[in-house]
Amino acid sequence: MLKGVYLQRAGRAAWIALACALLVTPVHAQKRPQAVSRPQAAVIPSDPDEAFTALREAARKNDVERAYAISATLVDYPVPSYVEYFRIKPQLFDASGLARIDAPDDQVRVFLQRYKGDAIADRMRNDWLLVLGKKRDWANFDVEYPQFALKDDTQVECYALLSRALKGQNVAADARNVLSDPRYYGEGCVDLIGYLAQSQQIQRSDVAYQARLALEQNYVTLAGKIAALVPDARADGDTLATIVKMARSDPSQAAAYLGTAQGALSRDEQGAAWGVIGQFAARKLLPDAAGYYRRQMDLGGNQWLSDDTQEWRVRAALRQGDWKQVRQAVELMRPELRAKDPAWIYWYGRALKADGRDTEAQQNFQQIAGQFNFYGQLASEELGNRITLPARTTVSDAEAMAMRSRPGFQRAQKFYNMNLRFEGNREWNWELRNMSDRELLAAAEYARRLELLDRTVNSADRTRNEHDFTLRFLMPYRDIMQRATDDVGLDMAWVYGLIRQESRFIMNARSSAGAHGLMQVMPATAKYVARKIGMNDFSPSMMGDPNINILLGTNYLNMVLTDLDSSWTLASAAYNAGPGRPKAWRSTLVRPVEGAIFAETIPFNETRGYVKNVLSNATYYAALMSGRPQSLKSRLGMVAPSAVTTTSLP
Known part of the structure; x- marks a missing residue:
């Protein structure tokens, strides 16, 4: 057993x-499920939609009796499958x-x-x-x-x-x-x-x-x-477990402990320990991280290292500018991990190029240069190309409107009207499965007409050979955006790239932390910016107005950009993680680094992906707006070391 x-x-x-x-x-x-004794039965809402929402909550809590009682009142509800699911699931x-x-x-x-x-x-x-x-x-x-x-x-x-x-x-x-x-x-x-x-x-x-x-x-x-x-x-495993726990808070202390305890560990265990210490040192952007990883590699390379440890081994070498160790670290990666993320194909190509192996480097860049993402764009530039848009495929009115007969889209609309986005997205995405490129573009256009702008982007993003980047990279509220960005001198392509990542243009989007609207401005930040620009009548309820949301969001973004030496890379990180963090990350640099290296070595997973996506988005928006080829590398720029300074920005 x-x-x-x-x-x-x-x-x-x-x-x-x-x-x-x-x-x-x-x-x-x-x-019928056996009744559960409760002090006082909760009232079942009389409005069917409110009752359905209450049923959903009862199912989330696996409350069998309440789910049964509410479902009994929803006999003719428009989505009976969900009523029945929410009744059965708690059981x-x-x-x-x-x-x-x-x-x-x-x-x-x-x-x-x-x-x-x-x-x-x-x-x-x-x-x-x-x-x-x-x-x-x-x-x-x-x-x-x-x-x-x-x-x-x-x-x-x-x-x-x-x-x-x-x-x-x-x-x-x-x-x-x-x-x-x-x-x-x-x-x-x-x-x-x-x-x-x-x-x-x-x-x-x-x-x-x-x-x-x-x-x-x-x-x-x-x-x-x-x-x-x-x-x-x-x-x-006690010794190794102690090292892991210690490395999480103090890698140098863990390294000292390993120095005294390594006699109790096998060669493989020693390598694993140095790898873990290297990972947590790299996450803290400590200069010793690459050295810890070298000790791990000297013991054989891959002693049961986690994916995180293998990825941070590359990042630590990138931070140090050690292209030989970058190449070795990628070569030692688990093959499935190495192939899964275009980052490692790109950085391996860069390491080969630094070693003078240009033909092999180009072969790596060619593997991903056709991808419409951060590293696909960078690989394309390494091959001597600027960033351009693919040919546009348009669909007819008839193709778009044929989508309204799809049952999944009908259920999705019902859920979106009730602000039940999780269920709505499930139904919408289910309908997209197995669609041809042309059908995906028709679904995207249909969503645009329904003003489901996040579904427009999501649907258009899935095409493989036929594309419409006007649907992938929507530009709603353009008049408002033009005024707001002109007033503070911001690049509108960058702001659109940020909004696309923040909210997917959902006007009533709210984060778990309370950020609101298109630009996901936090309440305290909104009050701060409103006060700074002289908006004396501001109240939080005004953030639902796209004019106010974009006005306050762009003003704050401009403040952040000014505070960070006009670096789009640093300012994008600051908008997600707060302005103090990119300053702290920057202060650990020992030399200027490419913006792409800075982005790849951001310690927070969410912020690292956010910065890449925002600047990749902005490059495509600039190509759409200008009609001219663009450079992601230019947008990323260089990030130079600096001392940590305080900031008054929230």
Whole structure:
């Protein structure tokens, strides 16, 4: 029997329930869920849309009784599939999100047949597969899994591999590819690791690596559960675990500790330890990071290094300007990781070029130069080309309006009208699957006519051979934008590039932190800017007006740009992470670096992607507006070292 079946976010054991799974009789299809005693029943809204929203919330909390009560009032609701889904789903999971072994299988089967082919059916199948995997109902799991279209749930993939392993198949190689991000492991992946270790398909070193991978991402409880799958693994891994924890806060202290403790570690463990220390030093932009990585490479190169550790090995070398180490670091990358991100193809090409291997460098650049992204643009420039727009394909009115008959788009519109964007996007994106380029452009044009501008961009972004960049890079509110950017002397292409990344032109967009509108201005920032420009009648409710939102957003962006030496790279980072952070990152430089290197070595994942996307967007917007070829490299510029200075900007 497997050990330690846990979901990392849960704080209690689940193994006893799992052991009893095969003894439980399924709940019959139409049996009403048993009432749960509650102090006072919550009122069910009389408005159907409000009741539906309340049902959705009850389903999110897996509140079986309330979901049942609300769904009973929505007999003729326009999207019955979601009413039924939200009624059944709480019966599949408990309040902590763990799959239940007494789920109503018969109700799920009826639902899947009734809504076969719909997005919500795939969502239900995803949920049911988690239940079937947990209770080891492999007969039904193996029937349902091939019908799961999206296959975007790591835990389901783990159960699928476990099913195969239990039939005697060797799945170790596939498991290593699936088990790359502990955030998504859940119960199924811990089960898989345990069984593969027990059946000797993987070794102790695999288990130790998975525990360390969880620890690197600060999933301490999960790391302990994985380590416990192999007897005495915890004791053997104490030294390495201590180094990982220490490196997170103080890499130099971890390096000193490793110097005294490395006699207790194997050669591979020493290499792994230096790699982890290098990763956290690189994330802190410490100059010692490249040196730690050199020590790791001297021990053999790849001792079970996480993807993060491998990527930061390249970034540390880029920061130091050590092109030889950049080349070696990319060559040592896991092949699947190296091929997944055009960044590593580009930087490998640059390292080859620095080594005088121009022909090989050009071959690397040619691999990605046709991609419409940050590194595709940079690779194109390395080949001597400027950034231009592809030929435009236009669709007819008839093609665009034919999209209104698509059921998924109809359901999406209903959800968007209720401001339920998650469900709306699910339905819209489901309809886009398997569309031709021309159909995608028709869907994008249809969305534009409905003023669903984020769906316009999303749909047009998916084309492969036929394109319409006027749909990919929309320019709504252009008169307002022209006035606002002219008044403060900002490049309008850059501002549009930023808005496209911030809100996708959703006027009522709100972030979890409270940022509002097109330019996602924080409330405190809006008040600050309004006061600075003399807007004495400002109130937060005015941020829903595109005139005010763009006015305050562009004024703040101009303040940030001025504060950061007119660098679009630094100012873009500041708009996302706050103006103090890019100043601190810049202060760690020992020499001027290309803007692309600065962007690639930003410590925050979100900000790193944000800066790349904003400046890539801006380059295409400039090409659209001017009708002339553009240079992303020129926009990125150079970033020079400077002392950390304080800023009064929020």
